[in-house]
Amino acid sequence: MxxxxxxxxxxxxxxxxxxxxxxxxxxxxxxxxxxxxxxxxxxxxxxxxxxxxxxxxxxxxxxxxxxxxxxxxxxxxxxxxxxxxxxxxxxxxxxxxxxxxxxxxxxxxxxxxxxxxxxxxxxxxxxxxxxxxxxxxxxxxxxxxxxxxxxxVHRPARPVWIWGAGHVGRALVDVLAPLPDMAITWVDTGAERFPAAVPAGVTTVPAADPARLVAHAPADAEHLVLTYSHALDLEICNRLLGHEFAFAGLIGSATKRARFRSRLAALGHGPERIARITCPIGDPTLGKHPQMIAVGVAAQMLRSGRHISNDKELSA
Structure with missing residues (x-):
């Protein structure tokens, strides 16, 4: 406040x-x-x-x-x-x-x-x-x-990085941007990926190679990974595991969770480190509509206070 x-x-x-x-x-x-x-x-x-x-x-x-x-x-x-x-x-x-x-x-x-x-x-x-x-x-x-x-003077103290400006990314920004303590950085591959009107306080970052930006994220940032590309999602997760973060969440299914767990292990990450990435994000019982996913993620963020918690991790 x-x-x-x-x-x-x-x-x-x-x-x-x-x-x-x-x-x-x-x-x-x-x-x-x-x-x-x-x-x-x-x-x-x-x-x-x-x-x-x-x-x-x-x-x-x-x-x-x-x-x-x-x-x-x-x-x-x-x-x-x-x-x-x-x-x-x-x-x-x-x-x-x-x-x-x-x-x-x-x-x-x-x-x-x-x-x-x-x-x-x-x-x-x-x-x-x-x-x-x-x-x-x-x-x-x-x-x-x-x-x-x-x-x-109000200074947003909770850095949130949203990777991807598709339907779910847009829904998440719409839900999270009005919350008073969120400092949102929104990343995608080009300026045309973002909507014409972006909520106040949201910083859009177009980047040809978004994964390279991981190194510039604050160590206490929370990351929501939901790009249009599974390959890009994987590389962002790979970079995150070599960087410090408060939370990392990946949109996906049980199948995607299992495949990413295997691929991240092949890239040299240990089970305990991989387990820090939560997948899926949101509340699956609410449904798969973008706004439903966004509401579920926002509710988890608010309940946990600082970190999103979910019992379905990549190591599960």
Missing amino acids: GFDLDALRAAVAAHGRVTRVVIAEVRGSSPREVGTAMLVWPEPDGVGQSGTIGGGTLEHAATGAARRQRAARVLSRHALGPDLGQCCGGAVTLLSEVFDAGTLAVLDGEVIARPAGGDTAMPLAVRRLLAAARAQGVPPEPQLVEGWMVEP
């Missing part, structure tokens, strides 16, 4: 004037946590929006208020039960800020701290919080401190 500067910059570039609504404080039960934000902008036929602060009525009211907002910043408090008729028994404080190219240009650094109301001097508590974050190298949690909103 953090201040997504890239998303805000993209929205301002596309729409000019954008209101960012962030949950600044929570008391009791609430639909979302502190730091959750959405972007709102006017459109000819209504209101444009990305992200969600949850809560149904709360979000509906906040969106309408953001559309009408003229002040640079508005801090508002909402009792979810008495004010909005929601079942949550808590209360939330929302900070709504209007951004354009000018106000966006002054945002800088790894932590964004600013007054939530009028322009006031930075409180000592905020100074100490920022100093501790710099000294320890650990970003602070999003929080409202003595009238100032403090948020770390």
Whole structure:
């Protein structure tokens, strides 16, 4: 959770004037946590929006208020039960800020701290919080401190490499790209393999010889291998086994799993190393439709937190 500067910059570039609504404080039960934000902008036929602060009525009211907002910043408090008729028994404080190219240009650094109301001097508590974050190298949690909103800049920390831009690769990107912590690198053999519109935050890499890129992947990356070619899949797996990775998953069947296990062994990889490649990926009980495979893979990634787990490995 953090201040997504890239998303805000993209929205301002596309729409000019954008209101960012962030949950600044929570008391009791609430639909979302502190730091959750959405972007709102006017459109000819209504209101444009990305992200969600949850809560149904709360979000509906906040969106309408953001559309009408003229002040640079508005801090508002909402009792979810008495004010909005929601079942949550808590209360939330929302900070709504209007951004354009000018106000966006002054945002800088790894932590964004600013007054939530009028322009006031930075409180000592905020100074100490920022100093501790710099000294320890650990970003602070999003929080409202003595009238100032403090948020770390969001940096996706989970590198995911998707090898292949076919039907399953496209479905996976569509499902995974909106998740807040995914830094997706999408690789295929040519630019024409990718769709015309690629989700924000996804880096496409056309390469005549994709397997050579394995050496450039971070050691903590998670890899999903699903190219159009079994030979290319095999070479990528071969290179991965000579490289470090957090997870490697291969699309396939029991037959493909057995053949790859044999071929990787012939290439000199031992059983324990080969067992690190999971095949098949996804949940086979969901079916073989690309979106079903993508949903299964995404569910496994979210459940495991850091690694995809599957009991059908190449060594099985």
